[in-house]
Each structure stands twice: as C-alpha cells, then as structure tokens.
Amino acid sequence: xxxxxxxxxxxxxxxxxxxSAYQPYDLATWALEALPxxxxxxxxxxxxxxxxxxxxxxxxxxxxxxVLVVGAHYTYxxxxxxxGFMQFIWPERNNYDKLGHFFQGxxxxxxxxxxxxxxxxxxxxxxxxxxxxxxxxxxxxxxxLIEWWVALLSDEASESFLGTQGYVWDTQSDMFLxxxxxxxxxGLFSHWHDRQLRALRQ
Numbered sequence: 001x002x003x004x005x006x007x008x009x010x011x012x013x014x015x016x017x018x019x020s021a022y023q024p025y026d027l028a029t030w031a032l033e034a035l036p037x038x039x040x041x042x043x044x045x046x047x048x049x050x051x052x053x054x055x056x057x058x059x060x061x062x063x064x065x066x067v068l069v070v071g072a073h074y075t076y077x078x079x080x081x082x083x084g085f086m087q088f089i090w091p092e093r094n095n096y097d098k099l100g101h102f103f104q105g106x107x108x109x110x111x112x113x114x115x116x117x118x119x120x121x122x123x124x125x126x127x128x129x130x131x132x133x134x135x136x137x138x139x140x141x142x143x144x145l146i147e148w149w150v151a152l153l154s155d156e157a158s159e160s161f162l163g164t165q166g167y168v169w170d171t172q173s174d175m176f177l178x179x180x181x182x183x184x185x186x187g188l189f190s191h192w193h194d195r196q197l198r199a200l201r202q
Contacts, residue, residue: 001055033072037065054196105181140178
C-alpha cells in the first residue's frame with residue numbers, strides 16, 4: 001500500500017470527521033463516541049515513521065474510525081437506514097451499534113495480531129489466536145464497563161451513549177458480535193496479513 005493512499009484515507013477521515021462534528025445530535029455523546037477515533041488518528045500520525053503498520057491494518061482502522069464518527073454524529077440509535085438492519089434478529093430497534101461492536105472485534109484482532117507477531121510474543125499459532133480472541137473479548141467487556149460508568153456519571157449522555165434501546169440483552173449481544181468479528185478476522189485475513197508482514201520486514 002502506497003503512502004499516497006494512506007494520506008488519501010486520512011483526508012477522507014478528516015472530511016467525515018468534520019461533517020460529524022457539525023451540528024451533531026448530542027454534543028456530549030459526539031465527544032464520547034468520536035474521541036477514540038481522533039486519538040487513534042493522532043497516535044498513527046505520531047508513530048507513522050517509526051512503526052509503520054500493514055496496509056490491511058490501516059484500512060481496518062480507517063473503516064472502524066468511520067463507523068465511530070458516523071455513529072457519533074447521529075448517536076448510534078438514530079443512524080439513518082439502519083432501522084431494518086438485522087431486524088430478523090433484533091427487531092424494533094436501530095442496529096447500527098451492532099455494526100460498531102462487530103468492528104470492535106474485527107479491527108482489534110488484526111491490531112493485536114500485528115503486535116504479537118512483530119514482537120514474537122508467541123511460538124504457538126494456536127496460543128496466539130486464543131490470546132487474540134481473549135484480548136478482543138476483554139476489550140469489548142471493558143468498553144461495556146466504560147458505557148456503564150458514563151451512564152452513572154452523566155444523566156444527559158447516558159441514554160445516547162449506552163444505546164440499549166430497551167433491549168435487555170444488549171450488553172451480551174455486543175460482546176458476542178465482537179467475538180464474531182475477532183474470529184472472522186483471524187479466519188479471513190490471517191494469510192493475507194502474514195504476506196503483508198513479510199513484505200514489511202523486507
């Protein structure tokens with residue numbers, strides 16, 4: 001992946017971020033939802049020359065960041081065109097947040113995989129995959145705790161940030177989708193990721 005394409009991704013992200021920040025549905029919720037994407041972009045810019053990542057990982061980070069800032073603009077319960085998304089499983093609710101939690105497993109799985117492979121953390125591929133899936137589940141569970149803490153501390157942003165929409169199994173289904181995302185990432189992208197990691201070492 002060329003440097004020019006990476007700058008293109010950054011430019012698209014900044015455009016979408018600017019749109020997202022313009023008259024969001026709820027400013028406090030926007031700040032909470034968009035902050036991880038903004039921090040991620042800053043970290044990637046600061047580390048780009050010293051620790052460049054694979055193209056696959058940059059694209060997944062970009063897609064996840066777009067999901068975050070779009071959800072931040074509308075709040076996850078009000079994103080247009082998602083009222084019927086996955087309605088056969090979760091009817092009568094906007095399921096954009098489910099897409100977000102799927103990406104919460106998909107992207108971190110490849111991020112975690114890239115780090116443990118490049119730093120030679122594991123000798124066993126099986127133990128590496130087990131760790132990655134466990135890491136993604138732990139990350140998803142910790143994010144659910146953050147949502148809970150925000151709900152306790154802020155009456156104004158709690159409903160929009162939690163986004164449960166009255167669904168009693170919302171937390172469990174969020175973590176399950178992160179699990180599916182992590183497993184799919186390892187199953188679909190591992191060989192492609194390995195080739196990019198080898199090219200990065202050359």
